[in-house]
Amino acid sequence: MTNLHQQALDKASQGNWDGAHAIVENENDALSCLIHGYLHRVEGDKFNARYWYTRAGETMPSNSLDDEFVRLSEMVNS
Structure with a gap:
C-alpha cells in the first residue's frame, strides 16, 4: 500500500491535486485518509479535510x- 501512498504524494508535489485525490479517494486505511x-x-x-x-x-x-x-512523507517512508 505504501507505493500507493507515495504515488499520491508524488502527484500532490507536482500540483496534480486531481491525480492524487483519485489515488486515495476510495481507500480506507488511515494513511490514505490522512493524505486525503x-x-x-x-x-x-477545511470541513472535508477535518472529516478525513x-x-x-x-x-x-x-x-x-x-x-x-x-x-506524511515521513510516515510513508518509515
Whole structure:
C-alpha cells in the first residue's frame, strides 16, 4: 500500500491535486485518509479535510501545508 501512498504524494508535489485525490479517494486505511485530508486542506475545504483526519483517528493539524507534507512523507517512508 505504501507505493500507493507515495504515488499520491508524488502527484500532490507536482500540483496534480486531481491525480492524487483519485489515488486515495476510495481507500480506507488511515494513511490514505490522512493524505486525503491533506489534499482537502490544500484545496481549502477545511470541513472535508477535518472529516478525513477524523476518519484516520486524528484531529486536523494546525501545521503548515508544507510541514504536513513532510510529516506524511515521513510516515510513508518509515
